[in-house]
Each structure stands twice: as structure tokens, then as C-alpha cells.
Amino acid sequence: MPPRGEHSRTELKALILEAAGTIAESDGLRGLTARAIAQAIGYSPGTLYNMFTDLDDVVVQLNTETLDALHDRLAAVVPSGVPEADVLALARAYVGFARERPRRWNLVFEHNPADGRELSEHQRARIEDLLALVAAALEPLFPASEARQRDHAARVLWSATQGITALAGAGKLARAESVDGMLRGLITYQLRGIAASSEHPDFEVP
Amino acid sequence: MPPRGEHSRTELKALILEAAGTIAESDGLRGLTARAIAQAIGYSPGTLYNMFTDLDDVVVQLNTETLDALHDRLAAVVPSGVPEADVLALARAYVGFARERPRRWNLVFEHNPADGRELSEHQRARIEDLLALVAAALEPLFPASEARQRDHAARVLWSATQGITALAGAGKLARAESVDGMLRGLITYQLRGIAASSEHPDFEVP
DNA sequence: ACCTGAACACCGTTCAAGT
DNA sequence: ACCTGAACACCGTTCAAGT
Numbered sequence: 001m002p003p004r005g006e007h008s009r010t011e012l013k014a015l016i017l018e019a020a021g022t023i024a025e026s027d028g029l030r031g032l033t034a035r036a037i038a039q040a041i042g043y044s045p046g047t048l049y050n051m052f053t054d055l056d057d058v059v060v061q062l063n064t065e066t067l068d069a070l071h072d073r074l075a076a077v078v079p080s081g082v083p084e085a086d087v088l089a090l091a092r093a094y095v096g097f098a099r100e101r102p103r104r105w106n107l108v109f110e111h112n113p114a115d116g117r118e119l120s121e122h123q124r125a126r127i128e129d130l131l132a133l134v135a136a137a138l139e140p141l142f143p144a145s146e147a148r149q150r151d152h153a154a155r156v157l158w159s160a161t162q163g164i165t166a167l168a169g170a171g172k173l174a175r176a177e178s179v180d181g182m183l184r185g186l187i188t189y190q191l192r193g194i195a196a197s198s199e200h201p202d203f204e205v206p
Numbered sequence: 207m208p209p210r211g212e213h214s215r216t217e218l219k220a221l222i223l224e225a226a227g228t229i230a231e232s233d234g235l236r237g238l239t240a241r242a243i244a245q246a247i248g249y250s251p252g253t254l255y256n257m258f259t260d261l262d263d264v265v266v267q268l269n270t271e272t273l274d275a276l277h278d279r280l281a282a283v284v285p286s287g288v289p290e291a292d293v294l295a296l297a298r299a300y301v302g303f304a305r306e307r308p309r310r311w312n313l314v315f316e317h318n319p320a321d322g323r324e325l326s327e328h329q330r331a332r333i334e335d336l337l338a339l340v341a342a343a344l345e346p347l348f349p350a351s352e353a354r355q356r357d358h359a360a361r362v363l364w365s366a367t368q369g370i371t372a373l374a375g376a377g378k379l380a381r382a383e384s385v386d387g388m389l390r391g392l393i394t395y396q397l398r399g400i401a402a403s404s405e406h407p408d409f410e411v412p
Numbered sequence: 413a414c415c416t417g418a419a420c421a422c423c424g425t426t427c428a429a430g431t
Numbered sequence: 432a433c434c435t436g437a438a439c440a441c442c443g444t445t446c447a448a449g450t
Contacts (some may be wrong), residue, residue, distance in 0.1 A: 028318065029318075030320070042316055049224035059254075106318065109315070109372070109378075110316060110318060112234065112235075112312065112316060112376075114236070117375065119378065124380045125380075127378075127379065127380040128380040128381075131379075131380065141357050152387070152388070153391060153393055153395070155246070155379060155383055155388060156366075156370065156391045156392050156395075157389050158373075158379075158406075159366070159369040159370040159372075159373045159374065159379070159388060160362075160365070160366030160369050160370065160392060161369065162369040162373055163365040163366050163367065163368040163369020163370065163372065164362065164365040164366065164369065164371070166315070166365075166368070167364075167365045167368055168361075168365065168371065170318075170331075171324075171325065172315075172325065172329075173334040173337075173361060173364075173365070174330045174334040174337065175334075177361055177410075178409075178410055181356070181358070181409035181410045182361060182362050182409070183364060184409045185359060185362045185409045186362050186366060186396070186397065188407075188409075189359070189362075189395070189399030189400050189403070190392070190396055190399060191393050191399070192398075192402055192403060193394065193395030193396060193397070193398035193399030193400075193402065194395050194399075196398050196402040197223065197395070197398060198401065201394075203384075203387035203388070203390045203394075204384055204387045204389040
């Protein structure tokens, strides 16, 4: 049964993350146990602890992979230069991604790492990249001198999209609500509000 | 040690929920175990299963209490009749509540009940009540014939506020971001966008 | 009738012992 | 050197037995 040295360290790591992803998608965080992963790859539970510090670490690295995949997906959206269309396309790509792997996507938010464990640099960088895509779509709405305001708007739109996906997607609004309708409501009015404002206050400096 | 019949069923239930709330606030979902609750109230673990079907049920009922408390808090906000001010006041009350009991508030979203278990009627009604408060604040912006559009805008604002609170609050945006600045960005532009639109499309009927 | 506490089938994690 | 698998200290949940 033991695949003696058949896999290199990096192969084994990839194997573990792959198995973890599959289990997360089918059973959610509840079913994602060290023993289940070990069984899926044909190793003993102890092996996980050679390449990961603990199960939390496995989840964190799985979430990093998920963010990478999301970024690839959003980066593939071709901009038209019309902010409303481009932001909506990004939001829809986001929702589409989340819908395809609902449990795995949920894991990114469901999993609260133990106290003191922070977002990795890599994860921060990925999120920064994602926000940059939204900010680029907003470019035409802000003069070059207002990059701060544009980035701020991108963060607001990103967080809001996340909230809509999470609440409406999980059925945590009272009535069933169309996610797409809410995204259109958000983006239409947000961008009209920005366009209708001759001045853009810096909301971080009150 | 056994408090023989000292507490009525309802007293015991309240005792359990109170202990669960305290544990959740200090240790999060990780520390919220049946054994810990039992120890906190001086009963044996088995006792929990007399009034709750399982631990999930305890968390669900705790979350219901949390939603009730949030509703009380938002209902105490006195409206001024100026939509932007009122929606911002509601959003700030929401964030204030979430900040005071971060772990307990987080539990409402962190806890994904097992498959098939739905939101209770009581929980749905509470969420409906909360949305009604936001919708009331938006009243001046929509003619009476556009109640649907007004309710839709309330849902968008609510979900977006939730997203901002969750992401910025948990430090899950790349850089530290002021939650209040993001709320103001959201609400200012959203309401300006609505005000600047002579027609309000029904986003649920595309 | 109410509550116990032992029992069952699980966990995450560690680490001496094997190959 | 790599991996095992038994061991430890935990879980949630059940249920016969006590009071």
C-alpha cells in the first residue's frame, strides 16, 4: 500500500491540495479532514504533516489556489472601454466562478484561520491584482489625478459584489433574489452616481 | 453536582444559549463544543440533546438571537427623512453592532448549516424587518409606484454593506481600508445614482 | 421525569519504530 | 530519508441506568 518514495515532495503537496479541493467541493469544510485527505491519496495521516504545518495550512494554501484561479478567470475578460459594461462583466465572471465551485469558493470566506495567522503575501498580492482589474475598468470615470478615488471605488464595488454573491447566493436574504439583478442595480447606480459627481471626495480622509 | 430539576426547560434553554454566546464570543466557532457548553452550565453533555436536536441547532438559535438584537439596534436609529443620512446611520449601526461582538456576529455567516437545513421562518421574518428599515429610509427617492425598485435598492445596499463589513472588517482586502470610508463611498454614489436617474428600471425583470 | 456518564465512532496531531 | 500507524487528547451523539 505505501507508495515508497514514488512522489517527490512537490508532487505530494500538489496531490494533497488536489484531493483537498475535491473533498471540499463535495462535502464542504465539514468533510475536509486530515484522515479523508490521506485516504484519498493513499498515504497515512501523518504524511500531511511533512509538507503542511497543520490542516489549517492545507486550507489556506487551497484558498490561495482558488484565488489564483479566480484571478485567471477575471483576467480573461476582455475590456470594452465602457466602464459599466466592463465592471458588470467582471462581476459576472466572479459570480460565474463562485457558482461553478460553490463550496470551494465558500471555503475562502468560511474558513477563519486561527488567531494571529494573517493573509499570506501571495494572497494579498492576488487580491491587489483582482482589484487592479476593477480599477482599470473604472479608468475612464476618473481623471488621472484621482487614482486614489478610483481605487477606492474599485474596493467598494468588489466588496459589495462579494456581499451580494454571498448573501443572495446562499439564500440568506429573506426572499430569493436574482444575483444578476442585484449586480446590475449596484453597478448601474454606483457608476451613474460617480459620473454625476463633478467632484470625487477622498472618502479615506474625512 | 447535578442541579436536579432546578431549572425549567425554558430556563435551561436560555442558559445554554447564553453560555454558547459567551463561548462563541471568546473562542469562536472552534471553541463552541457541546462539552464546553455543558461544563459552563454545570450539566452533562447529554442534557443539551433534551432541548436541542444537535449542536447545529444551538448555533442556529444563537444566530436567531443575534439577528433579533441587531434588529433592535437598527430599529432604535431615528430617521431624519434625508435618505443619505438615514441609510448611512443604519449602516453605521450595523457595523457598530458587528464590531462589538465580532466573533458572535461572524458566526451568523461562518456557520453553514448542514445541507437541507433552511433559514427558519423567524429568521426570514427578521431579515425582512431589517430590509424594511432600509427601504423606509429610501422612501423619498422613489415614487409610490416604484416600491419594487425601492425594495430592490434596499437589498443591494444591505448586501453591499455586509460585504464591506465582512471583507474590510476581517482584513480580507489587500490593504487595510477604513470601513466607514467604504460605506460612505457606497452610499453616497448609490443614492446619487438613483437620484440622477429619471427612470428606475426593474432589475428583476431583464 | 430528568439527568447522567459511559460508550461509540469519529477527530487533529505527534512521534517512536520500521523500511 | 520517508512514511507508518499506534497513541493521546479531544470531538458529537446516543442511550441504558440511576435518582
